[in-house]
Amino acid sequence: MEDLASEFLSTVEEAVLRGAVDDRDDETLHEAVAATDSAKKGTSLRQNLFKAASLQDKLLEKLISQMIPVDDAAPDQVPGIAGADDHHMPTFGERPGFTVTAMSNNFRRFNARIGVMFKFQARVLRVLSWRRPSHTLSLLAVYTFVCLDPYLLCVLPLAIALFGIFVPSFVARHPAPSSDPDRVRNLGYSPRGPPLAPARTVKPAKELSRDFFHNLGELQNTMDDFSVAHDKIVALVVPTTNFSDEALSSAIFVLLFAACVFMMLAAHLLPWRLLALAGGWAAIWSFHPSVARLIHQAKRHYMLPGDGKPGDGGKTGKPDITKPINKNVEGIFDDWVRSDIILDEAPETREVEIFELQRVDSSSGEWEPWMFSPSPYDPLSAPRIAGERPRGTRFFEDVLAPDGWEWSEKKWALDLWSREWVEERIITGVEVETEGERWVYDIYSESDAAATAGMISVVVDAQSPPVRNPNGHGGAAAASHHHLPNVSWEEGEEGMGRRGEWRRRRWVRMVKRKNVS
Numbered sequence: 060m061e062d063l064a065s066e067f068l069s070t071v072e073e074a075v076l077r078g079a080v081d082d083r084d085d086e087t088l089h090e091a092v093a094a095t096d097s098a099k100k101g102t103s104l105r106q107n108l109f110k111a112a113s114l115q116d117k118l119l120e121k122l123i124s125q126m127i128p129v130d131d132a133a134p135d136q137v138p139g140i141a142g143a144d145d146h147h148m149p150t151f152g153e154r155p156g157f158t159v160t161a162m163s164n165n166f167r168r169f170n171a172r173i174g175v176m177f178k179f180q181a182r183v184l185r186v187l188s189w190r191r192p193s194h195t196l197s198l199l200a201v202y203t204f205v206c207l208d209p210y211l212l213c214v215l216p217l218a219i220a221l222f223g224i225f226v227p228s229f230v231a232r233h234p235a236p237s238s239d240p241d242r243v244r245n246l247g248y249s250p251r252g253p254p255l256a257p258a259r260t261v262k263p264a265k266e267l268s269r270d271f272f273h274n275l276g277e278l279q280n281t282m283d284d285f286s287v288a289h290d291k292i293v294a295l296v297v298p299t300t301n302f303s304d305e306a307l308s309s310a311i312f313v314l315l316f317a318a319c320v321f322m323m324l325a326a327h328l329l330p331w332r333l334l335a336l337a338g339g340w341a342a343i344w345s346f347h348p349s350v351a352r353l354i355h356q357a358k359r360h361y362m363l364p365g366d367g368k369p370g371d372g373g374k375t376g377k378p379d380i381t382k383p384i385n386k387n388v389e390g391i392f393d394d395w396v397r398s399d400i401i402l403d404e405a406p407e408t409r410e411v412e413i414f415e416l417q418r419v420d421s422s423s424g425e426w427e428p429w430m431f432s433p434s435p436y437d438p439l440s441a442p443r444i445a446g447e448r449p450r451g452t453r454f455f456e457d458v459l460a461p462d463g464w465e466w467s468e469k470k471w472a473l474d475l476w477s478r479e480w481v482e483e484r485i486i487t488g489v490e491v492e493t494e495g496e497r498w499v500y501d502i503y504s505e506s507d508a509a510a511t512a513g514m515i516s517v518v519v520d521a522q523s524p525p526v527r528n529p530n531g532h533g534g535a536a537a538a539s540h541h542h543l544p545n546v547s548w549e550e551g552e553e554g555m556g557r558r559g560e561w562r563r564r565r566w567v568r569m570v571k572r573k574n575v576s
Contacts, residue, residue, distance in 0.1 A: 117160075170274050171263035177277045187346045199343060206336040231259040310396045406572040408467055412474075413458050414563045416449055417498075426562065431458055435563045438488040438501055464570040473497060474565040490558060501559025 155161055186194050205211050232254040264270035302308040344350055416429045416436055432451030436443055442450075452458055460466050474480060477497040481489065490500040 167266060168263070170278060171266065171271060173278060174264055174270060174274050175261065177274065187343060189347050195343065199340065202339050202343075203336060206332050206339065209332070228259055232256055305402050306396050306400045309400050309402070310392075313400075406574065408569055408571045409464070410567050411461065411464075411570050412480075413451075413471070413566050413568075415566060416451070416561065416563050419558075419560050419562075421560075431455060431566075432563075435484070435486065435499070435565070436561060437484070437486045437499075437563075438559070438561075439486070460570050463573055465573045467569045467571040471566040471568045474567050477564065480565050496564065498562045498564050500562045503557040503559045 185191070186198055189195050201215075205215065229250070233250050233252075234256050235248045264274060298304065299307055299311055345354070413431050413433065414435045416432050417426045418429045419425070420427050430449060430451040430453050432449045434440060434442070434449070436449045442448075455471070458471075473496075475497055477499055478491050478493060481491055481499060486499075488502050490502055492498045492500070
């Protein structure tokens with residue numbers, strides 16, 4: 060901030076010195092040439108204004124650069140940019156970042172050149188408002204020919220270029236002679252001969268001119284119209300399409316789907332030319348002053364407030380005949396939505412599972428709880444072969460429902476059909492317990508015991524203690540450093556022999572979709 064202040068002060072001093080020099084020059088020129096004094100003063104005033112504006116722009120740029128860091132990352136370094144490695148695509152470095160000076164310059168240039176669009180908009184409104192009926196009728200004639208013969212739509216841009224650009228430009232170069240009856244009489248227009256006037260060009264409006272400020276006013280009004288139209292469209296369309304009211308959005312979806320099916324089957328049977336012709340004529344005639352006056356009178360006649368009672372300004376109101384019709388239509392639509400759109404169905408339910416893993420303590424021979432894992436950690440599972448430890452949580456209460464779901468049952472239930480989930484997963488090398496606690500044990504093998512002997516014990520979970528064998532060693536997580544155990548491919552029966560170091564059983568619980576209000 061100190062560097063910013065010093066730079067700002069130095070810039071101010073330079074501007075003051077330059078202003079002083081300009082004042083001395085103005086005094087000298089005033090003494091020398093009195094005729095050019097006002098022009099020089101105007102020039103110096105404009106220069107001082109631009110200097111002050113540039114000082115403000117520089118100060119704002121410094122403040123913005125201090126508050127908002129400029130992102131100069133390359134496209135290949137920005138995540139989510141598709142085609143960042145394509146050398147033919149423009150990069151962010153080729154376009155300047157946001158600066159107050161560039162913003163103000165571009166806005167002035169844009170405002171000086173946007174007058175053409177406002178003039179075109181004014182002419183379109185003038186034609187549609189029937190200010191010159193001949194122009195509006197000509198538009199209707201052209202529209203009629205295009206509707207009756209749509210191939211003329213290809214000729215329309217060419218005709219506009221000929222009669223809207225070239226002919227007026229030629230007439231501007233070869234103007235008609237004076238029509239003053241006192242000087243020249245009976246002279247018709249002739250395009251022959253050399254050009255009599257300079258060519259017509261489109262020039263941007265000068266800054267601080269009347270046209271410049273006129274463009275500013277039109278741009279201001281256009282932005283206000285766009286904001287109002289945007290808010291009205293959002294208020295009308297978004298609540299009916301974002302499923303905030305699921306019944307209404309579902310009904311509109313059904314109607315649109317039916318309309319799509321109908322249009323795919325019957326679109327070629329509709330008289331599109333006549334429909335476009337009738338719609339265009341109706342839209343343009345609705346802007347006629349007489350038609351607009353009749354519509355306004357009809358609205359006042361049927362929608363006049365008051366019922367002739369004292370206190371309503373002496374107005375004799377009449378019933379609004381459109382309200383009963385609208386209410387009937389809305390009532391029919393609401394009844395159809397309530398009867399056919401069913402949204403009170405029970406939420407979707409699913410069954411989730413968790414496997415309780417236990418490991419035998421080689422010193423005491425007792426089974427000790429290990430963790431609750433989403434996978435059974437069977438002998439031929441990928442994490443087991445890779446020597447990875449099982450993943451899960453240590454306590455039953457820490458098992459959470461999936462994202463977007465919630466528990467529909469209070470407790471977990473033990474899966475009594477242990478053989479079924481073992482067969483569904485095609486798990487081999489295990490012994491299935493069909494009675495009692497429904498444990499599924501690993502089948503013991505000598506190669507497995509030899510592979511696990513002498514390994515350094517590891518902590519399976521951050522909260523679980525290490526398991527050691529009588530020799531002070533233990534743990535099967537480092538089995539990848541030795542040869543893999545030779546697990547039997549035959550499924551064992553209950554009580555057939557010695558068991559391995561892991562056992563598991565399956566718990567299930569129902570979940571339902573979480574309702575988001």
